[in-house]
Amino acid sequence: MTRYLPLIALFGALLGLTGCATPQPPVPLDQAFWTEKQDRIGVAYNDIPKPTVAMVGQQGLLDIAINQGLASGLRSKVETWDxxxxxxxxxxxxxxxxxxxxxxxxxxxxxxxxxxxxxKEKKLGYFAVDASPLKQRYQVDKLVLLSFSNAGTERSYYGMIPTSDPVSRIVVSTYVVDLDDNRLLYYKPIVVSRTAEGEWDESPEFPNLTNAFYQALDATHQELVAPFRNQQLSLSDQ
Structure with missing residues (x-):
C-alpha cells in the first residue's frame, strides 16, 4: 500500500486543482500538436520546489512532532540538495x-x-486554469507547461512507527494546452522515485539517499523530454 502513497497524494493535489468530482485522467498527446506546424508553442514551468522531507500516513499531532524531531538530521541534509x-x-x-x-x-x-x-468552465479534458491570456501576451498558440509539485524524500508512518524507508522523489505534471479553448492536448502526472542503494541512514551526509535523489532528477529529465523528442515516439504512446 505504501508504494502507492505518492500517486495518491498527487491525485489528491490534482483534485484540488481541478475542482472536479473526478480527477483529470492522463491525456495522450494529441496529433494536432504535431500537424499544426504553423502554430507557435510556448514552453514554461512553475517554481522549482525546494527539496524537503515529506512524512505521510496516519499520524497525530504528537506523532508528527516526534517524527519531525527524529528526522531533523535528514531534513538538514535534504534541504541542501539542489x-x-x-x-x-x-x-x-x-x-x-x-x-x-x-x-x-x-x-x-x-x-x-x-x-x-x-x-470559467471546469470539465474533464480542459485545463483548470484560464491560460488563454497567454496567447495574446506572448503571441503563442499552444502552451507546454511543466508543473513541479514536490522534490526531496518521502517516508510513510503509522503513528510514530515508520512503515517504509525514505525514498527520493520528484512529483511533476506535464500539460499541453490549446490556448484557443483551454483544451488539454496532453496531460501526464508522474512521480519519479528512487530508493537508496545500500544503507540509507548514514548520517550526516546520507550519501546513498543523496545519490538516489540525483538519479531521480536525471530520470525525471529523460521522462519529461521523451514525448517531445520526435513525433513517432509520441504518437506511438496513444
Missing part, C-alpha cells in the same frame, strides 16, 4: 521542438498559474 537542474528541462524541450521545425519559444520564468485565475 533541484535547479530541473530548469534545464524546458530549455531542452524548446530546443528539441525547434530542431524538428516547430516554432517554439521559452516563456519568461517561472509561470505563476495563480495569477491567471480559474477557468
Amino acid at each position: 533541484a535547479q537542474a530541473l530548469e534545464r528541462i524546458p530549455v531542452e524541450i524548446t530546443g528539441t521542438l525547434k530542431e524538428q521545425g516547430y516554432q517554439a519559444v521559452q516563456l519568461p520564468k517561472p509561470l505563476h498559474l495563480e495569477a491567471l485565475g480559474e477557468a
Whole structure:
C-alpha cells in the first residue's frame, strides 16, 4: 500500500486543482500538436520546489512532532540538495521542438498559474486554469507547461512507527494546452522515485539517499523530454 502513497497524494493535489468530482485522467498527446506546424508553442514551468522531507500516513499531532524531531538530521541534509537542474528541462524541450521545425519559444520564468485565475468552465479534458491570456501576451498558440509539485524524500508512518524507508522523489505534471479553448492536448502526472542503494541512514551526509535523489532528477529529465523528442515516439504512446 505504501508504494502507492505518492500517486495518491498527487491525485489528491490534482483534485484540488481541478475542482472536479473526478480527477483529470492522463491525456495522450494529441496529433494536432504535431500537424499544426504553423502554430507557435510556448514552453514554461512553475517554481522549482525546494527539496524537503515529506512524512505521510496516519499520524497525530504528537506523532508528527516526534517524527519531525527524529528526522531533523535528514531534513538538514535534504534541504541542501539542489533541484535547479530541473530548469534545464524546458530549455531542452524548446530546443528539441525547434530542431524538428516547430516554432517554439521559452516563456519568461517561472509561470505563476495563480495569477491567471480559474477557468470559467471546469470539465474533464480542459485545463483548470484560464491560460488563454497567454496567447495574446506572448503571441503563442499552444502552451507546454511543466508543473513541479514536490522534490526531496518521502517516508510513510503509522503513528510514530515508520512503515517504509525514505525514498527520493520528484512529483511533476506535464500539460499541453490549446490556448484557443483551454483544451488539454496532453496531460501526464508522474512521480519519479528512487530508493537508496545500500544503507540509507548514514548520517550526516546520507550519501546513498543523496545519490538516489540525483538519479531521480536525471530520470525525471529523460521522462519529461521523451514525448517531445520526435513525433513517432509520441504518437506511438496513444
